[in-house]
Amino acid sequence: MSLHELGWKPFFQQQLTLDEWDDAIPARVVEQHRSVIVIQTEDERLSLPVLPDMTGITVGDWLLINRENRFSRLLDRQSLFSRKAAGGKVNSQCIAANVDTVFIVSSMNHDFNLNRIERFLALVHEAGAEPVVVLTKADLCEDPQSYLQQVRSMDAMLMVEPVNALDTHSVKALDSWCSMGKTIAFLGSSGVGKSTLVNTLLHRQSQTTGNIREDDSKGRHTTTARSLHPMSSGSLLLDTPGMRELQLADCEQGVEETFADIQRLTQQCQFSDCQHNGEPGCAIEQAIDDGQLEPRRLNNYRKLMREQAMNAATLAEKRARDKSLSRLYQSVQNESRRRKKG
Numbered sequence: 001m002s003l004h005e006l007g008w009k010p011f012f013q014q015q016l017t018l019d020e021w022d023d024a025i026p027a028r029v030v031e032q033h034r035s036v037i038v039i040q041t042e043d044e045r046l047s048l049p050v051l052p053d054m055t056g057i058t059v060g061d062w063l064l065i066n067r068e069n070r071f072s073r074l075l076d077r078q079s080l081f082s083r084k085a086a087g088g089k090v091n092s093q094c095i096a097a098n099v100d101t102v103f104i105v106s107s108m109n110h111d112f113n114l115n116r117i118e119r120f121l122a123l124v125h126e127a128g129a130e131p132v133v134v135l136t137k138a139d140l141c142e143d144p145q146s147y148l149q150q151v152r153s154m155d156a157m158l159m160v161e162p163v164n165a166l167d168t169h170s171v172k173a174l175d176s177w178c179s180m181g182k183t184i185a186f187l188g189s190s191g192v193g194k195s196t197l198v199n200t201l202l203h204r205q206s207q208t209t210g211n212i213r214e215d216d217s218k219g220r221h222t223t224t225a226r227s228l229h230p231m232s233s234g235s236l237l238l239d240t241p242g243m244r245e246l247q248l249a250d251c252e253q254g255v256e257e258t259f260a261d262i263q264r265l266t267q268q269c270q271f272s273d274c275q276h277n278g279e280p281g282c283a284i285e286q287a288i289d290d291g292q293l294e295p296r297r298l299n300n301y302r303k304l305m306r307e308q309a310m311n312a313a314t315l316a317e318k319r320a321r322d323k324s325l326s327r328l329y330q331s332v333q334n335e336s337r338r339r340k341k342g
């Protein structure tokens with residue numbers, strides 16, 4: 001595979017020093033297992049043990065390795081999905097790196113929910129990837145246009161594609177985001193058609209190709225699929241279960257970006273600290289009265305802001321608690337040692 005096919009771009013190239021231009025070999029992480037990663041260079045596929053200086057490296061990452069095939073460094077990411085974890089030295093767990101486009105999948109039936117789409121949008125914006133909303137089950141829906149309009153009414157600039165996920169021809173609508181070297185991923189609730197879309201995009205190749213089975217810590221069998229699958233279109237599908245467990249925490253920027261219209265309106269309120277609660281000269285309330293802004297959207301904005309702040313605070317608290325607990329253990333240990341000595 002050429003570097004271009006693997007997703008190499010100027011953003012990564014620009015990070016190389018002159019020496020690295022001569023000596024270093026770029027490699028992309030195409031599989032991630034508990035203690036090894038599989039990387040792909042232009043010439044070969046290699047397994048590397050995950051050494052302590054490599055923690056946090058995740059599927060989709062770009063690395064430089066030296067001529068002896070040893071890890072030399074991790075390149076900065078263009079986008080990153082992470083799960084904010086409490087405690088420990090590593091405060092967030094990296095889930096997927098350098099994804100270009102995320103398809104936010106929602107079905108056009110009773111499951112359709114704008115609030116949920118906005119929540120996914122916030123996650124994608126926070127990660128720094130490009131969102132495309134894919135509305136599935138067009139074949140079962142009487143009025144796909146009404147769903148399309150609802151999504152467009154949130155944000156006219158948002159890309160939205162209605163599809164029948166079972167139909168190869170219909171799924172072609174997604175081709176423009178699936179070109180050579182583009183890394184794509186899917187987000188969406190259960191049953192909306194993510195696997196179906198992937199299967200159709202893979203032209204009915206089995207979705208389990210390349211997955212490995214391993215035991216999780218509780219001895220259950222789980223399918224680990226932290227991997228990049230090349231697709232026939234030339235794009236790379238990033239498949240990881242971690243994407244399903246993403247939470248809104250410390251996502252203020254992602255939420256603000258998702259609700260850019262509300263940010264803009266807020267700047268037009270007469271008072272800079274306007275709470276949009278009956279203050280005079282409130283641009284938000286005016287927009288609601290004029291029908292420019294849906295009350296639903298404002299409510300969801302407030303809800304998601306509260307949620308991400310609360311989750312962030314809970315994490316901070318848990319971190320602090322873990323820290324003082326470990327200090328307590330330490331002092332108990334010291335005390336018992338002192339007694340043994342004495």
Ligand SMILES: Nc1nc2c(ncn2[C@@H]2O[C@H](COP(=O)(O)OP(=O)(O)OP(=O)(O)O)[C@@H](O)[C@H]2O)c(=O)[nH]1
Pocket residue numbers: 136137138139140163164165166188189190191192193194195196197
């Ligand atoms: N008619 C029709 N059926 C669809 C479409 N998309 C998905 N389905 C069906 O909906 C069901 C659920 O689809 P999946 O692809 O398994 O959904 P998923 O998002 O992968 O669900 P999880 O694996 O639980 O996350 C399957 O029976 C699909 O065949 C569509 O566009 N049209």
Ligand SMILES: [Zn+2]
Pocket residue numbers: 266269270274275276277279281282283284285
């Ligand atoms: Zn206001």
